[in-house]
Amino acid sequence: AEYGEELRNLPVRSPERRMTILERMTASPNRNKLNPDWVRQKVIEEIISHEESYVGNLRDVIQGPLKQARLRADLFSSEQIMRIFGNIEELCEFQVEFLEKLKGSPERVVHTS
16 A cells, blocks of 8 residues: 555544544534534633643643753753753743633633523
C-alpha cells in the first residue's frame, strides 16, 4: 500500500479521544430545540475545562523537566534550557491570569428558559 493510501484510511478521530460538548450537541436528535444561551454556557465551560488542563500541563513541565534541568548544570547550560523550554513560566503566568478572568466573567451566568 502506498503511504498516501495509508493516511486516507486512518480514522479521523481517535477512539480514545472524548467528544467535546459541541460534538455531543450536534449529534443530539434534539439539537434544534437547544437554548442558545445554554449552548453558549456549555461552550464556555468546555473552554474553561481545556484551559485548566493546559495550565496543569504547563505547571507539570515547570515542576518536572524544567526544574530537573536547572538542577543539572553539568548537563544543561542556561542557553540550552532557554532553547528547550523558552518562556514557559511567563506563558503559564499569562494562562493562569487568562483562566481566572475567564472564570470570573459575568457572561458565564447560565440562562434558563
